[in-house]
Amino acid sequence: MSVVSSLPGRRGADMLRRAWDSDIAYSFRQSKVTMVAAAVTLVYFVFALFAPWIAPHDPYDLSSVSLMDSFMPPVWEEGGDPRFLLGSDDQGRGILSTIIYGSRISLAVGFASVIFAAVLGVTLGLIAGYAGGAVDAFIMRVAEVQLSFPAILIALLIDGVARGVLGNEAQGDIAYFVIILSIGLSFWVQYARTVRGSCMVEKNKEYVQAARVIGVRPALVVFRHVLPNVLGPVLVIATITLALAIITEATLSFLGVGVPPTSPSLGTMIRIGNDFLFSGEWWITIFPGVALAVLVLAVNLLGDWLRDALNPKLR
Amino acid sequence: MNETTTFADSAGATARPRGNRPVLEVEKLRVEFPTRKGTLRAVDDISFHIDEGEVLGVVGESGAGKSMTGTAIIGLLEPPGRIAGGEVRLEGERIDNLPYEKMRRYRGARIGMVFQDPLTSLNPLYTVGFHLTETIRTHSDLSEKQARQRALDLLSEVGIPAPERRIDQYPHQFSGGMRQRVVVALALCANPRLIIADEPTTALDVSIQAQIIRLLQRLCREHGASVMLITHDMGVIAETADRVAVMYAGRIAEVGPVQEVVKNAQHPYTEGLMGAIPTIGGTHEDLVQIKGSMPRLTQIPSGCAFHPRCPKAFDRCRRERPELMPAGRSEAACWLHDPAEKGRRRGNG
Amino acid sequence: MIAFIVRRLLQSLVVMLVVALLAFSMFRFIGDPVNQMVGVDTTEEVRENLRERLGLNDPVSVQFGRFVVNAAQLDFGISYQHKKEVSNLLAERAPATLELAFLSAIFALIVGVPMGVYTGLHRDSWLSKVFLTVSLVGISLPTFLIGILMIFIFSVWLGWLPSFGRGEVVDLGFWSTGLLTVSGWQAAIMPSITLGLFQMTLIMRLVRAEMLEVLRTDYVKFARARGLPNRAVHFGHALKNTLVPVITITGLQLGSIIAFAIITETVFQWPGMGLMFLQAIQTVDIPIMAAYLILIAFIFVVINLIVDILYYVVDPRLRIDRATAAGH
Secondary structure, three states: OOOOOOOHHHHHHHHHHHHHHOHHHHHHHHOHHHHHHHHHHHHHHHHHHOHHHHOOOOOOOHHHOOHHHOOOOOOOOOOOOOOOOOOEOOOOOEHHHHHHHHHHHHHHHHHHHHHHHHHHHHHHHHHHHHHOHHHHHHHHHHHHHHHOOOHHHHHHHHHHHHHHHHOOOOOOHHHHHHHHHHHHHHOHHHHHHHHHHHHHHHHOOHHHHHHHHOOOOHHHHHHHHHHHHHHHHHHHHHHHHHHHHHHHHHHHHHOOOOOOOOOOOHHHHHHHHHOOOOOOOOHHHHHHHHHHHHHHHHHHHHHHHHHHHHOHHHO | OHHHHHHHHHHHOOOOOOOOOEEEEEEEEEEEEEEOOEEEEEEEEEEEEEEOOOEEEEEOOOOOOHHHHHHHHHOOOOOOOEEEEEEEEEOOEEOOOOOHHHHHHHEOOOEEEEOOOHHHHOOOOOOHHHHHHHHHHHHOOOOHHHHHHHHHHHHHHOOOOOHHHHOOOOHHHOOHHHHHHHHHHHHHOOOOOEEEEEOOOOOOOHHHHHHHHHHHHHHHHHHOOEEEEEOOOHHHHHHHOOEEEEEEOOEEEEEEEHHHHHHOOOOHHHHHHHHOOOOOOOOHHHOOOOOOOOOOHHHOOOOOOOHHHOOOOOHHHHHOOOOOEEEOOEEEOOHHHOHHHHHHHHHHO | OHHHHHHHHHHHHHHHHHHHHHHHHHHHHOOOHHHHHOOOOOOHHHHHHHHHHHOOOOOHHHHHHHHHHHHHOOOOOEOOOOOOEHHHHHHHHHHHHHHHHHHHHHHHHHHHHHHHHHHHHOOOOHHHHHHHHHHHHHHHOOHHHHHHHHHHHHHHHOOOOOOOOOOOOEEOOOOEEOOOOHHHHHHHHHHHHHHHHHHHHHHHHHHHHHHHHHHOOHHHHHHHHOOOOHHHHHHHHHHHHHHHHHHHHHHHHHHHHHHHHHHHHHHHOOOOHHHHHHHHHHOOOHHHHHHHHHHHHHHHHHHHHHHHHHHHHHOHHHHHHHHHHHHO
16 A cells, blocks of 8 residues: 555554455455354344343343243244243243343353363463473373363263252352353363463574573563464364353253253253143243354354464365 | 377377477466466466477476476366466377366376475375385276286386385385385386476485486486476486476576576576576685565566566566577577567667 | 283373272262261261271271272262162163264264265365255254254154153163164164264364365375376375374264263153263262263273274374384
8 A cells, every 4th residue: 555644544544444455354254154143143242231121021030020921922823922022931931031131141151161261271271381391291181181071071070069069059159150160171171282382382482592591581471472373273262162162051051050040041941941842832942942053153153264264274 | 019109199290390209298388376366377378398208307496387387287286276278288189178087097197297295295004015006007907916016116117125025015114215216116107208207306315316316317218208307406407407498487487408508598587597506616706696586476577577686677678578589599588689689789789 | 012002001091090089089078978878867976887887087098999999890889869889770771871872973974974075075066065054053053952953843743753762672681772673763863863963063074174184185196196086086095094083083072972972861861871970960979970980981091092003003104103112
């Protein structure tokens, strides 16, 4: 661009244009599927953030729920009630409202677990990669053993242990921490491996030796260089593990060991609805199921696209 | 043998006013890669020929389009790369537009290829013998047993000691040089008329390079195969080739007999290239460096692609692209050799 | 070869000991086993007696030793919930889970590998795109949701297949199989597809990625340059090279299939170990949890070992490398 300009506004526009022309933005614009996925994810985020303003009812507010309204079919079926667009469940909660509030919980738990896993994984990866030797061997061996066990099993075990320690009654808020902990602990390995690899490459570069000579702490230098390098891969892993974390939370809740039933996530709703599948009240389970599947699919599509866009070798 | 008859059949098709009939003719070949930033032209309208039994060296910096030319000739361009124009003729028969299956039968049987890296050219999961018999049986109807015998013969022909023992070993049990010998045997095992050797020695130790080159040269002579030797090593070319084509930015800058090109370069780029070769007895200061670097395919200059780096460039070089024209005993794509230009200069000077 | 196997065996042993330690700590530190066994009104004296008899007053290392020895003899104690030997409980339930896992793995392989090869070879064909889309949906749908949807369609709606249980089971003494009766097969269809779908998409994507990678290698280019027919290039040279990672992942997946069976068994009320494990978690039935953990770990270790040996058979490079490495 040869246009000479000193106006800051113009420069901002230039930056925007450069971002628009970048390879990532280009591949984003090229892929309609990705755009749709991004839009869908955005809708979920907005719904989750503004659930109280968007949802027709507050399903947790017992005063607004009446057993009289239970088992209403969706509005287009015979006997449907316009107040319950997608029908209602066994306690008279509107399915649409519970889906909106449920997505909020699913997303919140998913995000918290991913952040926990990322912080833990990146830290351990840095330590392993920089320290090397026995520390590295220990961390990576643990990672290896854990990696050979499926995440869901680890989450189940941690959950089971927590129940044992805290007693079955210790539900409520602690249940959230337990589930975030158990999901987070089962996904840290990938972050650690990526960061460790990058760290080991940087560690042996000459500028690190140079830093040591001039008295800068080499660890600091390595971290400062490794972190920007691993940002891309970590973002990709985070997106993919977000989808996995949402699935894991839903699965745990479906199995009855997840979030407390008083504030149902999508998985809890599917579990509740599953009991009524045979008596004809299919909407209680199918709608939350579809909502969950669409959310995970959208996040997965974003993750897939991100991985390909940041890794031109794969194209 | 079989080849002689094919040879005679195609004799009428090739009409070239030369004593030697060309095995390969390439005419205005153009290779393009569509990308999102526009179409890249990796090989741009190049023409050359290789005569029977001749070794044609192709030199140039990396990215000059040497390998791309070789890959295009044997029909193995990776999509989205494609031949966008021109013709390739093998013994007079046009081969650039053949259906996949027909061209597939020619590969190995009429055109062989040797790649740069012997370490990765062989499938690590199969024995050397499997590679050989597989290729032999693809191109002939020998039995498994006959093919194995032929494989043993080939192995000893390329100088692998104790072939009976070695034939059942895996590639990783061979050294780099030995592996490249196997690769040469594989390229030759169906007696092709032309071998395209793409940097056959670059990945090898210097001490082994000469052996492999000499082996390639000897075998091709014995089997009557012509060679297109792609390399960036002028030394190898000077030792091996009969003629040499110098490529720059997807075009041929100069082509001529090897001694001529080395000692009496006609194109400024070739001059620079030869100046960059260290000689015994020469001093450090004698080494010439061409200023700048080869342009990227996205930004090939107008006119002669070399003009921004050329010490002798003048106005016309920037505007018009020179075709190959006679220059000394070679041909060069340089306006300095245009008769009109020469006349004008003489007139001015 | 033998040295290599011995080394792997030793490594496996270490892993098993670590897992045993985990399981033991669950026993030792979560809740009081004595409380689980006796009533609330039991006197402290009786409790102390029981404690002594169970060896809970011995040093921790002695207790751990005893735990390992018992576990090695398949003695995991008595379930708090069922009041029966855990090993017997597991033995009763194991055939159901193993049959389910086996059928799913077969399904995943015979569908996943051809789909992966096809999508790797024909990157841009519309069928590949369909396969890839299906696989993405398969990855995005949680296992339990697939099960529920299948029940909804094939049991509730169409009424074709049973929605729960194993169907009619034939007892062979040590093994009870559902594979000898029509109803057993009918009952197994939906659970095994549900369980295998995720692995299938995984295998498909893996084979595809490996194929794309291998098709770019020099030896495949050279194979083409030698004029080999596509069949030989694709299957002889490319596919065989993708097998090494595919074997690894598939093998390792076999373990996770058994673990994932927890979910499928819950959805389909399949009377296997997973269902029992889940109930154990909900009731904090530590002996069953510990035994299941050790069992799963054991299966993983064995599978890992087999995968390593298979590796060795497929890839000739390892035979040399490993042999010389072990020789030192």
